[in-house]
Amino acid sequence: MAIPYNRKTSAINEKTNKVLGVNLDDARISKSYLSVAFIALLLGGLLGLLQGLNRAGVLELPVWLNYYQVLTAHGLLLVVVMSAFLTIGYFYAGLSHTLGGLLPKVRKIAWTGFWMKIFGFVLVVIPILMNEASVMYTFYPPMAAHPLFYFGLVFIVLGVWALSIGAFINVAHWRKNHKGQHLPILAFFATGVFVLLVGATAFVAVEVLFMIIPWTLGWVDTINVMVARTLFWAFGHTAVNIWYLTAVSAWYVIIPKVIGGFRWNDYLTRVVVIALVIMNITGGFHHQIIDPGISLPIKFMHVFMSLAIGFPSLMTAYAMFRVFERTGRRKGGKGALGWFKKLPWGDVRFLAPFIAMAAFIPAGAGGIVQSTNQLDQVVHNTMWVVGHFHLTLGMTVVMTFFGISYWLVPHLSQRVLTPAMNKLGVVQTVIWTIGMIIMSFSMHTAGLFGSPRRTSFTTYGDFSATLGWDPYMAAVGIGATLLLIAVILQVYAVFNMMFFAPKGETEFPIAEVEPGETPTPYMTERWGVWVVVMLVVIAMAYVLPLTDMIVNAPPGSPPFKTW
Amino acid sequence: MTQFIYGLLLYIFLMLPPVADLVESIMITHMHMQMPLLVISGMLMGGILKSRFPRFFEKWNSNGIPGITLFMIIVIYWTIPRTMDEALTLQSVEIWKFISLPFLAGIPLRDSWKKLSEAGKNIIIIIFTIKYFGMGALYIWTPDQLCNNYLLIDQLTLGWGFVTTAICLVIYLVYTYTVDPSEYE
Numbered sequence: 204m205a206i207p208y209n210r211k212t213s214a215i216n217e218k219t220n221k222v223l224g225v226n227l228d229d230a231r232i233s234k235s236y237l238s239v240a241f242i243a244l245l246l247g248g249l250l251g252l253l254q255g256l257n258r259a260g261v262l263e264l265p266v267w268l269n270y271y272q273v274l275t276a277h278g279l280l281l282v283v284v285m286s287a288f289l290t291i292g293y294f295y296a297g298l299s300h301t302l303g304g305l306l307p308k309v310r311k312i313a314w315t316g317f318w319m320k321i322f323g324f325v326l327v328v329i330p331i332l333m334n335e336a337s338v339m340y341t342f343y344p345p346m347a348a349h350p351l352f353y354f355g356l357v358f359i360v361l362g363v364w365a366l367s368i369g370a371f372i373n374v375a376h377w378r379k380n381h382k383g384q385h386l387p388i389l390a391f392f393a394t395g396v397f398v399l400l401v402g403a404t405a406f407v408a409v410e411v412l413f414m415i416i417p418w419t420l421g422w423v424d425t426i427n428v429m430v431a432r433t434l435f436w437a438f439g440h441t442a443v444n445i446w447y448l449t450a451v452s453a454w455y456v457i458i459p460k461v462i463g464g465f466r467w468n469d470y471l472t473r474v475v476v477i478a479l480v481i482m483n484i485t486g487g488f489h490h491q492i493i494d495p496g497i498s499l500p501i502k503f504m505h506v507f508m509s510l511a512i513g514f515p516s517l518m519t520a521y522a523m524f525r526v527f528e529r530t531g532r533r534k535g536g537k538g539a540l541g542w543f544k545k546l547p548w549g550d551v552r553f554l555a556p557f558i559a560m561a562a563f564i565p566a567g568a569g570g571i572v573q574s575t576n577q578l579d580q581v582v583h584n585t586m587w588v589v590g591h592f593h594l595t596l597g598m599t600v601v602m603t604f605f606g607i608s609y610w611l612v613p614h615l616s617q618r619v620l621t622p623a624m625n626k627l628g629v630v631q632t633v634i635w636t637i638g639m640i641i642m643s644f645s646m647h648t649a650g651l652f653g654s655p656r657r658t659s660f661t662t663y664g665d666f667s668a669t670l671g672w673d674p675y676m677a678a679v680g681i682g683a684t685l686l687l688i689a690v691i692l693q694v695y696a697v698f699n700m701m702f703f704a705p706k707g708e709t710e711f712p713i714a715e716v717e718p719g720e721t722p723t724p725y726m727t728e729r730w731g732v733w734v735v736v737m738l739v740v741i742a743m744a745y746v747l748p749l750t751d752m753i754v755n756a757p758p759g760s761p762p763f764k765t766w
Numbered sequence: 767m768t769q770f771i772y773g774l775l776l777y778i779f780l781m782l783p784p785v786a787d788l789v790e791s792i793m794i795t796h797m798h799m800q801m802p803l804l805v806i807s808g809m810l811m812g813g814i815l816k817s818r819f820p821r822f823f824e825k826w827n828s829n830g831i832p833g834i835t836l837f838m839i840i841v842i843y844w845t846i847p848r849t850m851d852e853a854l855t856l857q858s859v860e861i862w863k864f865i866s867l868p869f870l871a872g873i874p875l876r877d878s879w880k881k882l883s884e885a886g887k888n889i890i891i892i893i894f895t896i897k898y899f900g901m902g903a904l905y906i907w908t909p910d911q912l913c914n915n916y917l918l919i920d921q922l923t924l925g926w927g928f929v930t931t932a933i934c935l936v937i938y939l940v941y942t943y944t945v946d947p948s949e950y951e
């Protein structure tokens with residue numbers, strides 16, 4: 204059944220939001236999340252610089268803050284704290300804006316979740332600082348950290364669940380009051396993201412609660428390492444895909460408005476979201492291509508699943524360039540590529556996410572390399588992989604978030620983006636781009652030559668073959684330095700826009716669909732059905748390997764402190 | 767027409783010897799991947815038949831019950847351990863599998879599902895839920911090897927596959943029972 208399109212409702216919402224402006228209570232929530240995120244970026248970036256300089260061979264870290272402590276904190280700060288807080292801050296702002304404000308009850312839930320996450324994070328940080336938890340952000344058993352570390356993780360997960368429940372309540376409430384209408388597109392993305400967050404964290408919760416905590420407390424003697432790794436990657440893989448999906452939401456919904464165009468086909472956009480939600484979690488197995496104990500046919504089928512996730516990504520690439528082309532042509536761009544020049548290159552709200560998208564081309568290609576068993580044999584656990592995820596996360600995701608910050612922060616703070624700040628943003632974008640290209644290119648190359656990841660500086664006794672890596676590792680140090688400059692500019696920009704920029708109204712840019720588009724079938728809104736389909740896919744993918752790992756398990760491993 | 771082509775491509779893909787060998791080499795993918803995909807290929811191909819021969823379907827399957835009964839018979843038949851074993855040993859049974867699942871289960875399912883009432887649909891799902899729990903229990907608890915071609919561990923895995931699928935069906939039933947779509951749609 205098709206429902207006449209929701210342009211009318213978004214018009215009404217827009218009107219109410221224009222009259223009332225941003226809801227200040229809701230804005231405070233989002234601003235808190237964004238503040239934590241950018242502080243995490245600053246700290247994480249600083250640690251990243253320490254790592255980069257260490258690996259370049261110019262900085263020896265002191266015993267009270269060794270390389271692996273730094274690396275654990277860097278990974279957690281950026282991939283768990285910063286990304287999650289940005290995603291939540293952004294989507295809660297989106298829910299407030301498109302659903303006509305958060306419910307008071309949801310606001311309370313959001314604050315509870317916020318403090319649970321912060322509390323959890325404090326518990327995690329203490330043992331890291333004491334050098335009792337240098338297990339990296341993947342905390343693979345049999346390496347065992349101080350139990351406090353894992354209790355902290357539990358609170359972080361509980362916080363995520365609180366926020367997801369809050370989002371679901373608000374969405375359900377809106378739908379009850381807007382029978383038969385499609386959820387506004389940004390709220391639709393938010394729903395998908397929170398569904399995935401619950402799904403992903405469920406796996407890590409099982410790993411931590413039922414396997415690791417009893418084991419580090421000494422209630423059980425051994426742990427099944429393969430099962431733990433499998434549960435971890437169901438989470439870890441999905442988490443980074445959630446950050447990616449968040450960035451994608453801005454590409455579909457926000458960027459077209461920023462460049463003055465319409466967004467891509469509503470129906471297909473929603474199909475992309477649903478496909479990414481259903482197929483995502485099972486992709487976790489591609490992080491275990493080199494793991495023993497998973498039979499070849501299973502690995503083969505999972506490669507198939509991973510590449511299937513590539514399909515919606517290709518649709519996204521197509522969609523974006525179509526939107527750009529249409530908009531450029533409407534603005535008078537002529538010829539095959541004339542439209543390209545008509546895009547607002549001087550606008551940081553466009554420039555940063557555009558470079559982010561462009562970075563996904565090599566990043567996605569690298570991902571396909573890593574999904575291929577034979578090629579992964581060469582690059583697995585080398586610096587190549589680190590180069591890869593600094594492209595995907597460090598460029599594609601993070602630069603989109605940076606682009607978002609230049610309108611979202613002023614919008615929430617009732618301030619404006621000044622031309623000077625825009626210029627600073629452009630400079631920041633350029634520095635970050637150059638730094639990341641240098642760093643990730645040299646990481647990829649050093650990795651191809653065999654330089655392992657997660658290894659503090661060493662010349663391997665001046666062994667000749669490994670000395671060839673050093674020039675590339677020096678380049679990593681140079682890239683890292685540029686990146687930290689960009690981090691400082693970005694964090695300065697965010698807090699300046701939050702507290703000091705001139706007062707004024709900044710719009711929350713949400714693009715409309717093209718006039719005359721065929722209405723979207725109502726089917727897309729049946730989230731209950733999509734969740735069940737997702738669960739069936741997960742069941743099918745996990746039952747086989749997990750049964751095998753549990754039934755044919757080795758004796759298991761006691762905890763080790765390897766550092 | 768495009769649906770028909772996708773269905774046909776899927777059907778041919780499943781028939782390719784390496785694909786068939788791979789999925790049939792593991793018990794759970796044989797039953798929970800190859801067989802449902804065969805049904806789906808039939809559903810995709812069925813649309814064109816429905817539009818070509820509307821009278822036939824109207825005459826024989828006006829309320830959906832004959833079609834869904836045929837579907838149930840075929841599907842239940844293929845969850846019997848013995849039939850899977852035979853498909854691996856006898857070429858003729860393998861061919862029968864590739865014909866019966868798409869054409870005698872997929873097509874009737876497509877034609878019947880929309881014709882059933884809400885209650886009818888839920889009854890079918892409940893039947894499958896019970897059956898899946900039962901099959902799960904059977905495969906998990908029997909100490910004997912039920913198929914000549916598959917090991918005990920394969921059997922156990924399939925058992926858990928049935929149980930997890932049944933749990934998903936229960937979640938779906940709870941969802942349809944507790945969430946009233948008329949509040950939202």
Ligand code: HEM
Nearest residue numbers: 248251252254255278281339340596597656657658683686
């Ligand atoms: C200032 C910018 C950054 C610099 C200089 C930097 C540098 C580095 C370096 C040198 C490593 C260590 C490689 C190794 O020894 O294995 C690393 C690891 C890592 N980085 Fe970054 N990075 C930056 C930003 C980011 C961002 C924005 C993210 C994600 C959003 C990120 C996520 C990670 C992760 C997940 C690891 C892996 C940690 C591990 O292996 O346990 N980094 N980074």
Ligand SMILES: [Cu+2]
Nearest residue numbers: 440486487489
């Ligand atoms: Cu992954």
